[in-house]
Amino acid sequence: MKLEEIKLEIDSCQTSTDLENTRIKYLGRSGLINAEFSKIKTAADPKAFGLELNKLKNDVENLITEKSQTVESIINDKQKSGLPAVALAKVGHLHPLTATERQLNEVFRKLGFSIYHSPEIVTDEYNFERLNVPSNHPARDMQDSIYIKEPQVLLRTQTSTIESYLLANHQPPFRAAFPGSVYRNEKVNRSNHFIFHQYQAVVVEKGVTMKDLIGTMDLMFKTLYGPEVVVRYRCKYYPEVEPGVGPDMQCFKCHGAGCPLCKYAGWIEMGGSGMIHPNVLKKANIDPKIYQGFAFGMGLDRWTMAQNNISDIRTLMGGNLAYKPNK
Numbered sequence: 001m002k003l004e005e006i007k008l009e010i011d012s013c014q015t016s017t018d019l020e021n022t023r024i025k026y027l028g029r030s031g032l033i034n035a036e037f038s039k040i041k042t043a044a045d046p047k048a049f050g051l052e053l054n055k056l057k058n059d060v061e062n063l064i065t066e067k068s069q070t071v072e073s074i075i076n077d078k079q080k081s082g083l084p085a086v087a088l089a090k091v092g093h094l095h096p097l098t099a100t101e102r103q104l105n106e107v108f109r110k111l112g113f114s115i116y117h118s119p120e121i122v123t124d125e126y127n128f129e130r131l132n133v134p135s136n137h138p139a140r141d142m143q144d145s146i147y148i149k150e151p152q153v154l155l156r157t158q159t160s161t162i163e164s165y166l167l168a169n170h171q172p173p174f175r176a177a178f179p180g181s182v183y184r185n186e187k188v189n190r191s192n193h194f195i196f197h198q199y200q201a202v203v204v205e206k207g208v209t210m211k212d213l214i215g216t217m218d219l220m221f222k223t224l225y226g227p228e229v230v231v232r233y234r235c236k237y238y239p240e241v242e243p244g245v246g247p248d249m250q251c252f253k254c255h256g257a258g259c260p261l262c263k264y265a266g267w268i269e270m271g272g273s274g275m276i277h278p279n280v281l282k283k284a285n286i287d288p289k290i291y292q293g294f295a296f297g298m299g300l301d302r303w304t305m306a307q308n309n310i311s312d313i314r315t316l317m318g319g320n321l322a323y324k325p326n327k
């Protein structure tokens with residue numbers, strides 16, 4: 001499948017219906033590009049194959065978006081000249097956070113993960129107790145929770161809460177990934193908000209080790225930022241994992257030299273991860289002697305803001321539909 005040939009086909013579209021049919025042919029769920037993705041496992045070099053295919057997909061998407069504007073102007077001209085025109089569906093754009101979430105969902109689907117969901121209003125048990133944070137644990141002070149009904153019902157403060165549901169309701173082995181809105185009682189300003197967004201991936205299987213965790217994170221960063229990305233891993237403490245690890249990515253703007261984005265550190269903290277604590281598995285009736293697992297989570301807001309040149313976090317959750325991020 002060559003981009004040049006697809007481009008000719010897109011160029012030849014005269015109406016929005018033609019263009020939509022071409023879009024479905026290549027980008028639809030059962031389209032030709034998705035069919036190519038299914039060959040990734042048998043490719044000689046799956047990583048290069050995947051990167052190339054992702055590039056093709058993005059290029060085709062861009063060509064179709066570009067063409068849709070031309071088709072629209074043809075229709076407007078026809079309308080002005082009194083000729084019948086085919087109505088074109090209004091072209092909008094995804095919310096930047098939705099785009100980031102979908103981009104990550106795609107990466108994890110290809111790695112064999114299911115996408116999982118759970119409620120946003122939760123009990124103390126799922127938000128804290130099952131994650132190895134009992135009522136007297138100091139980690140609770142770090143998360144200023146928003147309660148619906150104190151002390152038992154609250155808005156989830158982290159995507160690890162979704163992990164509690166996953167572990168409680170499914171028998172291993174499983175791999176699941178999930179985006180989620182989370183809530184904390186933060187004062188709202190340019191860089192903090194009481195709603196923010198995280199992404200988490202969880203694996204529970206027999207014989208899973210730290211090597212699998214690091215390998216999965218490496219692959220995720222490389223898929224998102226290209227094979228050149230440099231990631232380092234530091235020991236961190238999180239109650240729900242043991243040991244805990246924090247991945248830092250070398251700043252993609254300054255490549256380690258220091259810039260305002262990385263606050264002159266050269267590195268950007270990308271989240272937290274670790275091997276699931278045996279207590280967390282036991283609370284879900286999973287025997288830690290048989291099954292092991294890892295989990296990692298990352299914040300999506302700052303990352304989405306950096307990608308889209310958005311400097312104020314309030315913009316992400318604001319109601320101004322006319323707002324478009326600077327490209």
Ligand SMILES: [Zn+2]
Nearest residue numbers: 251254259262
């Ligand atoms: Zn930097």
